[in-house]
Amino acid sequence: MAWLWLSVAVLFEVAGTISMKMSEGLSKPGLAVLMGIFYLISFGVMSLALKDIPVSIAYAIWSGAGITILAVVGLFSFQEPMTWLKAGSLLLIILGVAGLRMGSPEAKVPKNESIHQVADYPSSVLAWDVSLHRGAESKPTKEE
Template identity: 50%
Template sequence: MHWIYLLLAILFEVAGTISMKLSAGFTKWQPSALLVIFYICSLVFLTLTLKSIQVSVAYAIWSGMGIVIITLVGFFYFSENVNIAKAVSIVLIIVGVITLNLTSEHPEQQPAAASQSNK
């Protein structure tokens, strides 16, 4: 369930960032209100994620995948330019998120004594 919470946190963060762009500096009330709602939802789901996933891993995935998705939205929806440096940077973010996830300790893999001392 924690991965679903993390996915929802990412999607709400992306929706909040899109709303931020559409709010035109808080001059349009509808996207401005949605911005606040989406970011609150994102933080709620990120907080629920942290009950099961280490903060370093969850935050890296949340922010990294948010950057990747919002870059794609910017390119396809807002017609922003993409150059080789941006493309390589996005690939490096994805590699970093995957590497961090693969090399991190998962709570279910920690010894029983370690998990008891964390309570």
């Protein structure tokens, strides 16, 4: 369900940004109010997605999908130019978001799709996590 919430959040964020563009600098009050409503819904629904999706993954997908969709909307609806550099940069954004998703062990869906089941982490990830926390152990102080 979290992924559905994230998808809805993306769509409302895109609708909010389109409303912002069409409001012509917030000079059209109806569209300005609509923009605010769309953004509030987007953030509210995003908060539901964040219950089960790590914030780094959810935000990367939310922003990356929004950028990509808005680039296409800009191309067809607002006659914004699409250069090879712009298209290549969008591809890099998509690849970057996909890489974050695939490289994140905490974002893996449990095998039986139960939210309460702990995901299997590779031993290398667990060892890395432990080594990060070793430096945070209490160090002797000179208060004695």
